[in-house]
Amino acid sequence: MAKVKRKICVLIPAYKENEVVLESSKAALQHVYSGEFDICVIADGLEPETITTLQQQGAGVIEVNFERSTKGKALLTALDILPSSEYDIAVVLDVDNIMGKNFLEEVNNAFDSGYKVVQAHRTAKNMETSFAFLDACNEEINNHIYRKGHFAVGLSSALIGSGMAFDYTYFKKLLSGIGETVGEDKELDFRIAKDQVKICYLNDVYVYDEKIENAQVFTQQRTRWIASQLEFLKKYAGEGVVQLFKGNLEFFNKVVQAFLVPRMLLIGTLGLFFLLSIVVPFGPPVSFWAALLVMLSASLFVALPGKFYQDKRLWEAIVRIPYAVFCMCLALLRVNKTKASFLPTPHKAKEVSTQVNN
Template sequence: MTALIIYLTFAVAYVLFFAIASKFQRNKAVAQNQISDVNFLFMIPAYKEDAVIIETAKNVLSQTDFGMTDEVVVIADQLKKETIKELETLKVTVIEVFFEKSTKAKSINRAMKALGLWGKKHDAVVLLDADNHLVEGFITKTKASFAAGNKIIQTHRIAKNLDTPMAKLDAISEEINNSVFRLGHYNVGLSAALIGSGLVMDYEMFRVYLNKIDVVSGFDKQLELDIMNDKRKIEYMQDAYVLDEKVKNTQVFETQRTRWIAAQWNFAKQNFAKAWLELVKNGNVDFFNKVIQFVLPPRLILLGMLALMLIISVLFNFYFTEILLLNIALWIGFLLATPIYLLKKINFSIFMELPKALLSMTKAIFKIGKAKQTFLHTPHGV
């Protein structure tokens, strides 16, 4: 029990420290010049995403700062013919891919190979999910940052919808992660964590790194590890926003979290020993810290474990003070990490959704074996 308390104390302290760090923002001035010399390739992998991909493409193309030399590429994996035709009428470059077992990494690599054969070249890739929408100003801000020398940039992904209690809970969860693993880390000089979309990266660098990746799920985590292994910094732009559809029900939530947890634990096992070696031998704090993140329990599981332990500690009168303090510290961390606009959305229905979400997370843990074998798709727009 003592070992478990120590582990949970570390996990809570980690969340609380970076939640506090997110409140002391490090402002970094970026000159708004030379952005006309930067051209972006907006790459959107779309696996069975007919319901949302058209509106996403329209959103990117309609941005007032979308450049004359910018390009939108949709990677069509099992899209309907009529969807492809409509995309082509929008002057979107469509690259069709066919795989027996689809993964995002395979799709991206196939598309990058096709673009290379066509002789196409851009300064940077902006990787988006099929449901993502840009908020006005995203392109200007990220081009300015890229022109200033930041070659790997994670932007701020926020909720596109808050239409169900689960969507609100998912939005809060993502913003906590943004505060703890991105803004908090950025403010203390560490690399921000990648999300899998809203990534802006030097074109050639992106091509080289992705060419080495072939995983069923968690390609963004492998990309992070490879970048940090090379001691490159991942910048974070808090004021460049990408709208992302939040899950609306527990079934989709469970599928999504199964994929995420499987990837996290897999990378933790593969890289735990290497992380210590990198820290001691090469002073690679970013790589070590990234693997430590993988070892930490997911925030919802941490919350559930501490709540259950608090009940047990009351019933059996052991470690009550320690467990109570851990619960309080965790809630303080969560509250600090949650933006005010979402705190205002918290109501009884969200608290009622917590047990369902916790049950889904628990079930996801027992299904991670499936996620290792095949990509678990979470549909959007339905």
């Protein structure tokens, strides 16, 4: 049990998500924490009626208006407006996120142990469609490898964009000059690694996140992710080598991750070469590509939680993988669209169970 009950500010950037933000802010306000906490919605393009309702619910509202909206700029603006001495911890949620039971208590406990940055276990709150189930599987694989796995061997957990908590003063420093990047979480990852501050991962502390339910939104979201990966690969590849020679293995590890081909594209590429090897008489044999596909598949299945194997939707999702690979190829071709917009992911308002956040 933590000796100090830190005051927490829960920040919810909301870009034109009028229905969803009303549901998520209401759930956040009902969250149980033995210390003090405030909910602050960063309203970007919300209707006046929505803002009034949020305030009536008890949430704080900071209105922002940018020529080109990004989550990083919205967060920095909010921190510039909020009094720095008022809070100890800043928690960042996406507009569709719901905090799980004891979320804030466990975050406070982690800070009591000396951590300055914490990443909780983000998991699916919806898996009704094949795409949503596939997206949920992908999230859990990433959790197992890049968060739980890294933290288990003494490295920092990777940030995921929400369900994150920061020392309030340090967070404001991290956001300074964040610019218009479409991948603010990756930029924070690199800045934290450069500072050699360890990111704690709370595997048993959940924040529930809406998963992508259709191909169009999947493609849009992955377009933003690929653009972000390319941006930071270009920006930090050289510095990764410099930091390695300085002994900063954490930073170099982040750069290596930026070189990794997105999982769906890798599956598609290996599958294509496997098929080509059957008909093309030169190059590596069929067995070579088959072995790579089997090893990749085995590593992904090992990282998938056991509960997913008990659900028949897993096999329906697997059948959708070729279509998901096609969507990833489209996303790759549309990367330049992020120059005009940060391509926000649209969400749907969903009924929230009171058991989730109490």
